[in-house]
Amino acid sequence: MVTAALAFVSAGSASAGLVVLLTSTAAVKGEPVVETGHIGRELQPARRSAVAWLLSVLAVTGRRLRPPGAPADLAGRIEAAGRPGGLGVREVMAAKVAGSVLAGVAGVPFGAVAPGRLGLLVLAAAPVAGFLAPDIWLARLGAERARRVRRELPGLLDILRVTVEAGASPAWALRAVGERADGPLAREWTAVAREVALGVPLGRALDGLATRLPQPEVRAFVSALRRAARHGAPLGDTLADQARAARFALGRRIREDAARAGPKIQLVVALLLVPSVLLLVAAALASALLDGGAGALPL
Numbered sequence: 145m146v147t148a149a150l151a152f153v154s155a156g157s158a159s160a161g162l163v164v165l166l167t168s169t170a171a172v173k174g175e176p177v178v179e180t181g182h183i184g185r186e187l188q189p190a191r192r193s194a195v196a197w198l199l200s201v202l203a204v205t206g207r208r209l210r211p212p213g214a215p216a217d218l219a220g221r222i223e224a225a226g227r228p229g230g231l232g233v234r235e236v237m238a239a240k241v242a243g244s245v246l247a248g249v250a251g252v253p254f255g256a257v258a259p260g261r262l263g264l265l266v267l268a269a270a271p272v273a274g275f276l277a278p279d280i281w282l283a284r285l286g287a288e289r290a291r292r293v294r295r296e297l298p299g300l301l302d303i304l305r306v307t308v309e310a311g312a313s314p315a316w317a318l319r320a321v322g323e324r325a326d327g328p329l330a331r332e333w334t335a336v337a338r339e340v341a342l343g344v345p346l347g348r349a350l351d352g353l354a355t356r357l358p359q360p361e362v363r364a365f366v367s368a369l370r371r372a373a374r375h376g377a378p379l380g381d382t383l384a385d386q387a388r389a390a391r392f393a394l395g396r397r398i399r400e401d402a403a404r405a406g407p408k409i410q411l412v413v414a415l416l417l418v419p420s421v422l423l424l425v426a427a428a429l430a431s432a433l434l435d436g437g438a439g440a441l442p443l
Contacts, residue, residue, distance in 0.1 A: 223356045225285035226328060240278050247274025289328050290359055294394050296329045297361055301387035309380045314369050315340040332357055346373050361390050 214233045222236060231239075251270025255263040300321055307317040319337030322330040332353055339349040350366045368382045 220355065220358070221279075221282050221286060224289065224358055225282045226289050226356075228282075228285055236278055236282070240275050243277050244271045244275035247271055247277070290357075292327055293329045293357055293359055294361065294390070294397065296325070296327045297365075298387050298391040298394060300325060300329055300333070301365070301383050301390060305380050305383035305387065308383065314372060314379065315346060329357070329362075361386070361393065364389075 214237045218236060219233050222231065222233065248267075248271035251266050254270070255267040257263075258266050303325075304317055304321050307320055308314065312320065315337050318333040319341075322332075322334030322337065324330075336346075336349045336353050339352070340346050347370060350369055354363050354366045365386060368379065368386065371377050372379045372382075
């Protein structure tokens with residue numbers, strides 16, 4: 145029993161350590177060098193579409209289970225994540241309920257083979273993990289989207305400044321820049337311009353932009369456009385200042401992320417990977433001692 149428990153904990157620690165280590169390394173490698181004309185592109189679209197498809201399947205399954213009321217901030221988190229797969233609040237809540245049920249069912253065999261009281265822990269944690277999995281996925285998508293927006297913002301602001309100084313209106317300039325770039329920020333600018341072309345007031349379209357991209361840099365940009373539309377203030381100098389501030393903030397954020405990545409990796413190795421190896425050795429020693437300890441210890 146002791147050997148099985150140690151082996152089970154060792155495997156869990158090793159798996160968690162590898163996941164955290166790979167995630168931290170990928171996040172550091174994914175940060176590009178700050179460039180004025182850099183336009184971000186989609187990161188791993190196949191993986192994202194596959195997860196979105198799985199979430200849609202869970203949503204279809206969960207609709208029959210009468211999902212409970214949604215949290216007040218769920219709609220904002222879905223918009224901040226880019227509304228993946230066209231899912232709404234109802235679909236995400238249905239997917240959470242279906243994920244909880246399916247994870248609970250899938251946790252039964254794992255709980256049966258887990259030693260001792262770990263089986264009860266697995267049975268209790270599986271439904272909770274399934275219910276929270278869509279929230280974790282939305283949070284990761286929102287964080288990745290925010291990073292891409294911050295990377296794109298300085299270059300797009302410079303291009304927008306040149307377009308506005310050439311005599312274009314803010315809405316026309318947003319559309320011209322957005323259609324010639326790629327990335328979440330460019331697509332959102334294009335969406336704002338199309339809403340204005342369909343008769344939506346610029347202020348209301350900018351409110352939707354601030355909801356879908358709730359970053360402080362985007363809110364500052366929206367405030368500048370509102371002041372320009374309300375008072376007729378020139379946008380060129382304001383956009384130039386915001387581009388410099390966004391570029392400085394992006395460089396500082398990249399340096400901070402790089403500085404935090406090293407200690408995180410060392411902490412994961414020290415607290416998860418190394419103990420998992422030691423637990424395997426302890427399991428072998430415990431097995432030899434419980435069997436009588438007369439023979440040679442296994443190596």
